[in-house]
Amino acid sequence: MGSCFSSSMCDVFISFRGEDTRNGFTSHLYHALRAKKISTYMDDKLKKGNEISPTLKKAIKTAKLSVIVFSENYASSSWCLDELVQILERKDKKKQIVVPIFYGVDPSDIRKQKGSYTITSKRFEGRKRKDLDKWRKALNKAASLSGWDSLSIRPESKFVEEIVKDVKKKLKVLEEEEAAIIATASVIASTTYVGASAC
Numbered sequence: 001m002g003s004c005f006s007s008s009m010c011d012v013f014i015s016f017r018g019e020d021t022r023n024g025f026t027s028h029l030y031h032a033l034r035a036k037k038i039s040t041y042m043d044d045k046l047k048k049g050n051e052i053s054p055t056l057k058k059a060i061k062t063a064k065l066s067v068i069v070f071s072e073n074y075a076s077s078s079w080c081l082d083e084l085v086q087i088l089e090r091k092d093k094k095k096q097i098v099v100p101i102f103y104g105v106d107p108s109d110i111r112k113q114k115g116s117y118t119i120t121s122k123r124f125e126g127r128k129r130k131d132l133d134k135w136r137k138a139l140n141k142a143a144s145l146s147g148w149d150s151l152s153i154r155p156e157s158k159f160v161e162e163i164v165k166d167v168k169k170k171l172k173v174l175e176e177e178e179a180a181i182i183a184t185a186s187v188i189a190s191t192t193y194v195g196a197s198a199c
Helices: 003-007 025-035 054-062 078-094 107-112 129-143 156-197
Strands: 012-016 040-042 065-070 097-102
Touching: 012 025, 012 078, 025 040, 025 065, 025 156, 054 078, 065 078, 065 129, 065 156, 078 097, 078 129, 097 107, 097 129, 097 156, 107 129
Parallel strands: 012 040, 012 065, 065 097
Antiparallel strands: none
16 A cells, blocks of 8 residues: 555545554545545554654655544544644645545544543643644644534445545546646747747
């Protein structure tokens, strides 16, 4: 899994808490996206350490769209929270599309940082206050985005199917926008070239 980076970029990056959803929901979503020929990166290694690896940074940076699977223990992982910050930075700077999925969690608990989404210095001993503040802001911002709620669509197979349709639609719109930009740039370049040769 994640082999799509041999060619430089994936369509989709999935951020998830491995212990919650790796062998269930996220695995099903990954395979459903791949079945629709959507190149998808899913880190299938256990998260160890406190920093995002260079491979994951590249995966986030080059993806066209990121899916964030918020689950019960997502915010208990500094690794997941660091990924979230990176994803939202890409959204702000490069307009990367972000699709939140609320898997068995209430989006308002994430926004208000209640329950398992409470970020405290005691819980993340050794982390700097600025990291905690970044995580809080990122959680609030991500939970405020329009996303998918696992409790609203059942069975889970239908839920996965609807998400895949949505991702495919968003990627198609993005491709059309990119094609229009390239076409416009081509016209401008040829006009400039013709104007320059007329002198």
